[in-house]
Amino acid sequence: MTPAELRTVIEPDGRVKVRDLGLSDAELLHCYRTMLRVRAFDDTCLKLQRSGRIGFSIPNKGVEATQVGAASALKKTDWIFPSYRDFGMALYHGIPAVAMMHNMFGNAEDSAKGRQMPVHFSFTEPIKFVSISSPIGTHIIQAVGAAHAMKLRGEKHIALASFGDGGTSSLGFHSGLNFAAVWKSPVVFLCQNNQYAISCPVEKQTASDGFAIKAKAYGMPGILVDGNDLLAVREAVLEAAEYARKGKGPTLIEAKTFRMGGHSTSDDPTRYVPKELVAEWEKKDPLLRFEKFLGKRKLWSEKMRTQYYDEAMAEIDVAAKEAAATAKPALETIFSDVYATVPAHLRRQGQQAFEVAARHGEAEAGDGKFPL
Amino acid sequence: MTPAELRTVIEPDGRVKVRDLGLSDAELLHCYRTMLRVRAFDDTCLKLQRSGRIGFSIPNKGVEATQVGAASALKKTDWIFPSYRDFGMALYHGIPAVAMMHNMFGNAEDSAKGRQMPVHFSFTEPIKFVSISSPIGTHIIQAVGAAHAMKLRGEKHIALASFGDGGTSSLGFHSGLNFAAVWKSPVVFLCQNNQYAISCPVEKQTASDGFAIKAKAYGMPGILVDGNDLLAVREAVLEAAEYARKGKGPTLIEAKTFRMGGHSTSDDPTRYVPKELVAEWEKKDPLLRFEKFLGKRKLWSEKMRTQYYDEAMAEIDVAAKEAAATAKPALETIFSDVYATVPAHLRRQGQQAFEVAARHGEAEAGDGKFPL
Amino acid sequence: MANLTLIQAVNDGLRTAMRDDKNVLVFGEDVGPKGGVFLATEGLTKEFGEERCFDTPLSEDGIVGAAIGMALNGLKPVAEIQFQDFIFPAFDQIVSEAAKFRYRSGGQYTVPMVIRTPYGGGIRGGLYHSQSGEAYFCHTPGLKVVIPSTPHDAKGLLLAAINDPDPVLFLEPKALYRAVKGEVPEGKYTVDLSTLRTVREGANVTVFCYGAMVPVCQKAADKAAEKGVECLVVDLRTLLPLDEEGVLDAAKRTGRVVVVHEAPRFCGYGGEISALIAENCIEYMEAPIVRVTGFDTPFPNTLEHHYMPDERRVLDAIERVASW
Amino acid sequence: MANLTLIQAVNDGLRTAMRDDKNVLVFGEDVGPKGGVFLATEGLTKEFGEERCFDTPLSEDGIVGAAIGMALNGLKPVAEIQFQDFIFPAFDQIVSEAAKFRYRSGGQYTVPMVIRTPYGGGIRGGLYHSQSGEAYFCHTPGLKVVIPSTPHDAKGLLLAAINDPDPVLFLEPKALYRAVKGEVPEGKYTVDLSTLRTVREGANVTVFCYGAMVPVCQKAADKAAEKGVECLVVDLRTLLPLDEEGVLDAAKRTGRVVVVHEAPRFCGYGGEISALIAENCIEYMEAPIVRVTGFDTPFPNTLEHHYMPDERRVLDAIERVASW
Numbered sequence A, B: 001m002t003p004a005e006l007r008t009v010i011e012p013d014g015r016v017k018v019r020d021l022g023l024s025d026a027e028l029l030h031c032y033r034t035m036l037r038v039r040a041f042d043d044t045c046l047k048l049q050r051s052g053r054i055g056f057s058i059p060n061k062g063v064e065a066t067q068v069g070a071a072s073a074l075k076k077t078d079w080i081f082p083s084y085r086d087f088g089m090a091l092y093h094g095i096p097a098v099a100m101m102h103n104m105f106g107n108a109e110d111s112a113k114g115r116q117m118p119v120h121f122s123f124t125e126p127i128k129f130v131s132i133s134s135p136i137g138t139h140i141i142q143a144v145g146a147a148h149a150m151k152l153r154g155e156k157h158i159a160l161a162s163f164g165d166g167g168t169s170s171l172g173f174h175s176g177l178n179f180a181a182v183w184k185s186p187v188v189f190l191c192q193n194n195q196y197a198i199s200c201p202v203e204k205q206t207a208s209d210g211f212a213i214k215a216k217a218y219g220m221p222g223i224l225v226d227g228n229d230l231l232a233v234r235e236a237v238l239e240a241a242e243y244a245r246k247g248k249g250p251t252l253i254e255a256k257t258f259r260m261g262g263h264s265t266s267d268d269p270t271r272y273v274p275k276e277l278v279a280e281w282e283k284k285d286p287l288l289r290f291e292k293f294l295g296k297r298k299l300w301s302e303k304m305r306t307q308y309y310d311e312a313m314a315e316i317d318v319a320a321k322e323a324a325a326t327a328k329p330a331l332e333t334i335f336s337d338v339y340a341t342v343p344a345h346l347r348r349q350g351q352q353a354f355e356v357a358a359r360h361g362e363a364e365a366g367d368g369k370f371p372l
Numbered sequence C, D: 001m002a003n004l005t006l007i008q009a010v011n012d013g014l015r016t017a018m019r020d021d022k023n024v025l026v027f028g029e030d031v032g033p034k035g036g037v038f039l040a041t042e043g044l045t046k047e048f049g050e051e052r053c054f055d056t057p058l059s060e061d062g063i064v065g066a067a068i069g070m071a072l073n074g075l076k077p078v079a080e081i082q083f084q085d086f087i088f089p090a091f092d093q094i095v096s097e098a099a100k101f102r103y104r105s106g107g108q109y110t111v112p113m114v115i116r117t118p119y120g121g122g123i124r125g126g127l128y129h130s131q132s133g134e135a136y137f138c139h140t141p142g143l144k145v146v147i148p149s150t151p152h153d154a155k156g157l158l159l160a161a162i163n164d165p166d167p168v169l170f171l172e173p174k175a176l177y178r179a180v181k182g183e184v185p186e187g188k189y190t191v192d193l194s195t196l197r198t199v200r201e202g203a204n205v206t207v208f209c210y211g212a213m214v215p216v217c218q219k220a221a222d223k224a225a226e227k228g229v230e231c232l233v234v235d236l237r238t239l240l241p242l243d244e245e246g247v248l249d250a251a252k253r254t255g256r257v258v259v260v261h262e263a264p265r266f267c268g269y270g271g272e273i274s275a276l277i278a279e280n281c282i283e284y285m286e287a288p289i290v291r292v293t294g295f296d297t298p299f300p301n302t303l304e305h306h307y308m309p310d311e312r313r314v315l316d317a318i319e320r321v322a323s324w
């Protein structure tokens, strides 16, 4: 069985194979800045978690190029069905860091009203960044339904469903790819193969020769792309998106990359990731790769990195402070949004909860650490 | 995308490509007789259903070669995880027609104690013919677990999981093939592509180029075989079984065939199957194909067919009469086998049921017709 | 007005909704050219085209998951699950996703959708074509669960469900599909998703029931009346959210309660009714709160008539609480 | 005897079973080299090898489906589902298959197997890392459902579950994993899967609870005692099949009952306890049967401490029924 060929655009030394990137210098720098903002967000969350200010976070080191490259191929009228690790897509499209930080703190300004764990974002503006769920894979088939609606209405929008190597074993992957291919839905399936599902390496996840090849089982094109190459990912997603916009149906893209940190702040990857593997991938750091590329275009200097990163840290620090200073959600948020209107039994239960809280004074939040 | 090549052994005119079939004349005739017994079973059940004696049956016309060919490749120490349409596998391996008929009547002698609908067989002797479930696909992954046990114990047995084209969309297909390939389980996956899942034609089931190609997504070999060619199916299953017995792992086989009748006795296929398609496949009748082959070997005559069929009809008529004359299951069968020992609350409920029945006299069975 | 069976009323409801709003889509296994295995969707593909009534691959996870996506993006999906017994592959999509989307997104994303599916026994379907799984879903905040028992309600509740801003599981008592007939208004009307239906007035014993148990309880009540016991029979019809006030009222009016359903007893829906009463108006109770239910076993085949509550068992319970 | 936390007792139980019988296999997501996300399986791969304790692909359907197949063919699988919230993709395999295999095959095929999974709140896990789904499973005849609340019971019940001829869902209260410690006998012993545990004697009010609510109820009972109300606290521990006689006995002894669980109230497990009492010994009741439970909403994150029943809410209920 021959796997799909691995597509790259940026050579390891920073040179590019194509002439017309379809991106202005400003846009290229937006991509670069976004990657640094993801790192800054990561670094800040790690500190917040270690100091007990937030319960949990998900590191993105190593996978920023995949996220940002994919995001850069989308229009604001497209829908993103993200995974919990897709910080880069959110930041790229202008979702404010402070909005994301409110979610990390689960406070009253959190768009999810403090109901979900950190990193379970939900935004409708400036792009549909659909409410993230913990159960793996459920969103993949949902993206197909949303795309079907676009198709029926004759819109030229697409839905992007983003998931991990582990996600390919889920029910939603199987039903999602199958339905999309039969219905020729305008969906792009982006499998971020970062080599691990928590501690499970890809070879225990599937015996297939990579993930792009799984497209064959559903009768759709499969593309294997270097996930540490922002431009290659962008190009692949653009191609798949165009294909979808033309009514030709879905594509499965495998972006081969590497999760350079733990699965989450609760995880210790040294228990299961071989050191050599980390060393090998460290050489392929997507940020360095993009810097070399920008350097060749005279768009980059060491100073710029420091400046962008510091700016990002400052921005995110402000965001974190604001989020930390924001009050907890009100008690009523436990009872609202279960249904469009609060039914009688929930009104009664809410009333009782208020009475208990009033009688005893509000209890303090437990600060139990979240295991994974 | 090129599909796997369609394997055949018996030419349409009855000639065979291979010299050594590994089957004696007696064995060939056993296969032939089994196909006729399936037809006789079918014909009898249809009559019993139309006259209201049984509630439901599943016709097998058109798919007998796949079933019998596959069964002939298995040993008695192998396990079959069958679909509800696998009458031929049961009869081939010597499961008595009367035992099957008891199931059709759901009577006291039924090995499933009248708890399941007709065609939901369960036998342990002379081969493990694992209890059939209605939910589609659940048994596919179960077969992997059973096979895993064989592997761990170092046995050279295999599990065969048989399912339809519709079954490939199920959860159990996805998890089953994935787990089996990762674990290198000794399983043979037999997809009986009979072109329809009730009324849903294959092109609405999947956009892939057939079903054998789906093997690629899991990293296992895929074989496409002419399902109306008993010897080709046998050969493919033998090959896959050998591969599995050697510890090399699973294979997906697609047997391309056609369901010449309705989905069940409750179904009217003329609502959705084009006449031309039926006509096209009628020419490929697997029984006629095998007769031509036997004819070339001087093993067959028109008279033999009549004789075998009449014998089969007589046998099955006796079986049906015996099953019809057998009492209903006892009331206690409602309450036993829920657990290994009957817990207190079920003893109480059973006691109450007995009291009601005793007070009022046993109610008569409703004879509602089963819709599908 | 037309005199329709329950299944015809469902078909009429779907047709009415599809005529009314082109965003309404109907899909599932065999719902297209075949018209559904019970013919609930007969003629819809013909009238509205393949785009609006169509067959899906054999995946309940896919059917419900895709419906959620459609609902997120402005369509009004009405998905059919061929038998309620086959809904479990979609259980995760229903309880983890459909039921929680509004809540977890702070109201930003909502999934107004309907899942229709036939449930219950009476057709000799054995373990897997007879189950009554309502309790699994009623324990799931964020869902609505509706069960009609008359043609009038079937259409009116279905139209209300399709109009509803939240996901609704619409369980159809297959035993009644062709067993009941009744007047059904033409065109659009809705039956509110939060009211009980009083089937019959009576001062001695309150009988709570729904779906296919309604006619059974009606008959048992008639028999009881012959013996001088008058029953107040209540069809719950919207099981979640339940009209709890209505239930407590009805219970208080007689002080003697029988709860009837086909599903197994343990942790079944009836337990919730008993518990509500025991918690809120036990002081009105003059007798044990008795449940008449399926047994705590899988659903058998040949002996299903012993398994399903019938007139006799309901009458026994009525007499027991009446004479307590 | 060793002084162990609940999670250590689980680990000890698994180790003991694996030493005792080489057919016992442990598998699930991240249970191998990582030792499980809560470290329940720590060291097992090392001691017993990859063949007996191993990681699976990310598919709960696969994990449970494969376990069923193994159990059919002579192995004793102990499958881990990482969080109970993620069990729903396996719901079909559990309720349609594991629970019904013995019945539907007339006893020919059986599936002695255990599914272990952490459940419940208390770790700020929000909607999907906090749920208590026991009622979904307790409505499923053919399954056994067990929830320990002490290290001693965790090991003893787990060993009994692994020994049991039927499929057992073993729900572990993750809030107690490291919060309780206790004496645990070394080696093999079992705690019978059909008995209640009397946590505390008392003549005034009976409190039924299980899992992480046991210490909460214990504390509430201590507070109540200070006010002169003595509670009989009962840890149900095997939820299905339930020791119904034991429950009714305990209820009758005080005539006043409080039922406590974390799961949503509507159609929750507590309803069954109330209903059993209301059906079988309502004449002994001197007060409403009060439930203290999670709310009928998804499980929130930041405000989980309001959602989960605590000492104060349990005490309120005890006082309410005591002073009725």
Ligand SMILES: Cc1ncc(C[n+]2csc(CCOP(=O)(O)OP(=O)(O)O)c2C)c(N)n1
Pocket: A083, A085, A134, A135, A136, A163, A164, A165, A166, A167, A168, A192, A194, A196, A197, A198, A259, A263, D029, D058, D060, D082, D086, D089
């Ligand atoms: C249905 C389900 N099972 C298990 C989990 C626990 N879990 C959370 S993340 C994860 C691994 C996901 O791996 P992958 O899809 O590769 O994504 P990655 O984290 O690598 O981006 C697991 C097993 C879950 N969230 N949902």
Ligand SMILES: Cc1ncc(C[n+]2csc(CCOP(=O)(O)OP(=O)(O)O)c2C)c(N)n1
Pocket: B083, B085, B134, B135, B136, B163, B164, B165, B166, B167, B168, B192, B194, B196, B197, B198, B259, B263, C029, C058, C060, C082, C086, C089
């Ligand atoms: C999970 C599930 N969904 C739906 C059904 C209803 N159903 C019974 S058979 C069938 C079609 C199966 O088609 P296929 O797998 O091709 O097998 P065939 O009947 O053609 O042999 C369907 C949809 C079911 N039994 N289980």
Ligand SMILES: [Mg+2]
Pocket: A164, A165, A166, A192, A193, A194, A195, A196, A197, A198
């Ligand atoms: Mg991964």
Ligand SMILES: [Mg+2]
Pocket: B164, B165, B166, B192, B193, B194, B195, B196, B197, B198
């Ligand atoms: Mg088929």
